[in-house]
Amino acid sequence: MIFYFAVLTALPRVSLESGPINGWLHVSNKGISMPRIFISDGFYQWITVVAVGCLAAFFIRKQRIKKHDLTGENTHAVYWAFFTVCTFALIGLFIHPVFGFVGGIFSALATLFENIPTTLIKVLLSSILIFFAARWIRNFFASRRSATGHLSLIDDDIFRMIFVGAGALIAIIVVVAWTGISSWILNSGRDLFHMLEAKFEVDGAARPFDAMKPDIVKPGKFANYGTNGLTMGPGFAAVFFGVVFYTSAFVAEIIRGGILAVPKGQIEAANAVGLSRGQSLRHIVLPQAIRIILPPMGNQYLNLTKNTSLAIAVGYSDIVQVGQTVYNQTGKSLPVMAIWMLFYLTCSLTISVIVNFYNVRMKIVER
Structure with missing residues (x-):
């Protein structure tokens, strides 16, 4: 809020000569406007080249690690993999049109999904459910078997196996009886492949990325930012920089x-x-420091998600302000608050799951 009133509102008015770099960066009391980079028609061909580079980097890293294990030499496996991906990405800027044939593959897949009967999808889904249920029960039996081969089960174990089997059976019944699930899979797959086909059927000279310079228009007496470029209004800029600095x-x-x-x-x-010094930081210090950093870092990201609700203080329309407008006009405050709770709960649980996953991966494993 202080940043909004002390900095943004004190900036000069927007004009055709606004700076500090006219035509590239405009800063005024209307916000900030800068060049905008966006993906273009050739992006999907280019990302295919990058995917091939990632596959090559995987094998190169594997070979460098193998050489390190055999000779003890520092083979810089990660650097080799990184530069491999960068090389493919750079080369892909020039050769990406050669991957236009991938659109024909997606077209064939879309045609295949159009001709698959729903009965086949039902059989396939039922087989997958049976496979995973049987695999879980088999692994469960193996975990309860002693080294001598003796199987010891308690009542709770039997109930767990019954629950898995009954759950798989109910899911199979739903899949077979409800044809809409199979139809939705086929229709969604067909639409997805048709969309990907259209993304690859572009002009061979299409660029993966494009950019737009910001512009200023003056249709009447007052100048304003145009539609080109990336423009942050004063409210969004205040929230963005305030939350980032904090x-x-x-x-x-x-x-x-x-x-x-x-x-x-x-x-x-x-x-x-x-x-x-760099090797010491990378191999000794950071692996131990991350175990200490992760828990408070997770809490900080949770706070970051919730602090964005302060956008209402500078008049920016976020989910909180939109919700207030809705229940002021309709009087339905309970559904709005339920949506707020569900949104922030989902964000918090998602961040917690991600942080806890890495926290478990990084913890010290004792004998």
């Missing part, structure tokens, strides 16, 4: 504290074995 200060302190929490002896040991 959150980045906490994130920087969390990372600093995590790095300083690593015992000094670890760094001294790395220096003793001849590791450079």
Whole structure:
């Protein structure tokens, strides 16, 4: 709010000569306008080249790691993989039209989905459900079998197997009886492949990316930003920069504290074995610091999601302000608050799952 009233509203009015870099960057009390980069018609051919590069990088990294294991030489596997992807991405800017034939493949797949009967989809889905249920029960039996082959089951184990089997049976009945599921899969697959076919059937000279410079128009007495370029209104700019500055200060302190929490002896040991400062940071310090950084970093991202609701203080229309407008006009406050709760709960749980996943992956495994 202070940033909004002290900085943005104090900026000069927009005019045809607005700067600081006229034609490239415009800053005024109407907000900020800058060049906009966006994907163009040739993007999908280019991303196909990048996908091929990722596949090549995977095998190159695998070979470099194998060489490192055999010789002990520092083969820089990650760097090789990264530069491989970058090379393919750079080359793809010039050769991406050769992948226009992929559109024909998607066209054939769309035709295939049009001719598949719904009965086949029902049989396929039922087979998948039976396979996964049987696999789970088999693995469950294996986990309850002792080293001598003795199988020991308690009542809870039997109920769990019955629950999995009954759940699979109910799902099969729903799939077979409800034809709409199979039809939806076929129609969605057909539409998806038709869409991808259209993305690849473009002019061979199409570029993967394009850009637009910001413009200023003056249809009457007052100038304003045009439709070209990337424009941030004063409300959005205030929220964006306010949240970025506020959150980045906490994130920087969390990372600093995590790095300083690593015992000094670890760094001294790395220096003793001849590791450079960068190698010591990458191989010794950061792997230990991340275990300390992740929990407070997750909390900070949760706070970031909720702090965006403060946009209402500067008049920016986010989900909170739109909800207030809805229940002021309709009087239905309970559904609006339920939508708020569901939205923020979904965001919080999603961030928590991601952070906890990496937290479990990074934890110390003891003997």
